[in-house]
Amino acid sequence: MNPDALRGHMDALLLSVVEHEPLHGYAIIEALHLRSGGALDVPTGTVYPALRRLERAGFLSSEWATVGGRKRRTYRLTDSGRAELAGERTAWTSFTSAIGRVLNPQT
Amino acid sequence: MNPDALRGHMDALLLSVVEHEPLHGYAIIEALHLRSGGALDVPTGTVYPALRRLERAGFLSSEWATVGGRKRRTYRLTDSGRAELAGERTAWTSFTSAIGRVLNPQT
DNA sequence: GTCTACATGTAGGCTCTCTATATGTAGCCA
DNA sequence: TGGCTACATATAGAGAGCCTACATGTAGAC
Numbered sequence: 001m002n003p004d005a006l007r008g009h010m011d012a013l014l015l016s017v018v019e020h021e022p023l024h025g026y027a028i029i030e031a032l033h034l035r036s037g038g039a040l041d042v043p044t045g046t047v048y049p050a051l052r053r054l055e056r057a058g059f060l061s062s063e064w065a066t067v068g069g070r071k072r073r074t075y076r077l078t079d080s081g082r083a084e085l086a087g088e089r090t091a092w093t094s095f096t097s098a099i100g101r102v103l104n105p106q107t
Numbered sequence: 108m109n110p111d112a113l114r115g116h117m118d119a120l121l122l123s124v125v126e127h128e129p130l131h132g133y134a135i136i137e138a139l140h141l142r143s144g145g146a147l148d149v150p151t152g153t154v155y156p157a158l159r160r161l162e163r164a165g166f167l168s169s170e171w172a173t174v175g176g177r178k179r180r181t182y183r184l185t186d187s188g189r190a191e192l193a194g195e196r197t198a199w200t201s202f203t204s205a206i207g208r209v210l211n212p213q214t
Numbered sequence: 215g216t217c218t219a220c221a222t223g224t225a226g227g228c229t230c231t232c233t234a235t236a237t238g239t240a241g242c243c244a
Numbered sequence: 245t246g247g248c249t250a251c252a253t254a255t256a257g258a259g260a261g262c263c264t265a266c267a268t269g270t271a272g273a274c
Contacts, residue, residue: 001198001201001202001205002115002198003115003229003262003263004114004115004229004230004261004262005114005115005116005198005202006115006261006262007111007112007114007115007230007231007260007261007262008109008110008111008112008113008114008260008261009112009206010261010262012206012210013206013209013210016209016210017209024221024222025221025222025223026220026221026222027221032209035208035209035212036205036206036208036209037204037205037208039201039204039205040205040209042262043262043263043264044221044222044223045223045224045225045262045263045264045265045266046261046262046263048222048223048224049223049224049261049262050261050262052223053261068220068270068271069270069271070220070221070222070269070270070271071221071222071269071270072220072221072222073221073222088210089210089211091108091109091112092206092207092210094108094146095108095112096203096207097144097146098108098143098144098146098147099116099119099120099143099199100199100203101142101143101144102120102123102124102139102142102143102147103119103120103123103195103196103199104196105142110230110231110232110260111230111231111260111261113230113231114229114230114231114261114262115230117230117231131252131253132252132253132254133251133252133253134252149231150231150232150233151252151253151254152231152232152233152234152235152254152255152256153230153231153232155253155254155255156230156231156254156255157230157231159254160230175239175240175251176239176240177238177239177240177251177252177253178238178239178252178253179251179252179253180252180253
């Protein structure tokens, strides 16, 4: 997968994956891999900064937890994030529609 | 449309639009607008450099023409570009599939 | 005692898209 | 004559985000 292809869609992916349950970074990466059918393998250097960016933006909130002696920062979707996610879903639909029409126009 | 969303998909769009007929830059921008149902409005500062990049990569070839006193650089898809476009179409399908599954998983 | 899985984080680079600007022709209209 | 719009191409510089590479540490298996 061309790295640039994900540009501007990462936010939607991350918000979507924590929609129904709070997750920590490492688990988010695994969830992306699983839910995408193995297509997505997002490096930690992408995910961790992105999560912090989304928290700064108010779309996620985080808290530390210790599980089995390991520290985790668990991210949770905020109300603002929920609204953002809805917008991203709509944007995704029109985006794919627009590109799809250019790529495969039905004459 | 979030500009970043187009990242990595611009090549496919440009190649696709000149697939069946050679076009010059200005006409390519109009074609993108038209074929996307008005969703795409790509600025000249994006298209012209991108076309040159694709020509350098061997996916397009160009030649100058003068029509109605105005100079045009007309771009044509090369064989290499045709193969590239096919690959981009496949990549687009798996890309949307992967993102779509993450964004809207059927439980 | 070493290796792997788990877990988080930063620095720096790369590349593409965008904004802003520059240049020039043709045609219309007042 | 002058000004405006459409047509047509091009470049410089900024901005942003995703990636590679590196750093750090715990837990458990062998």
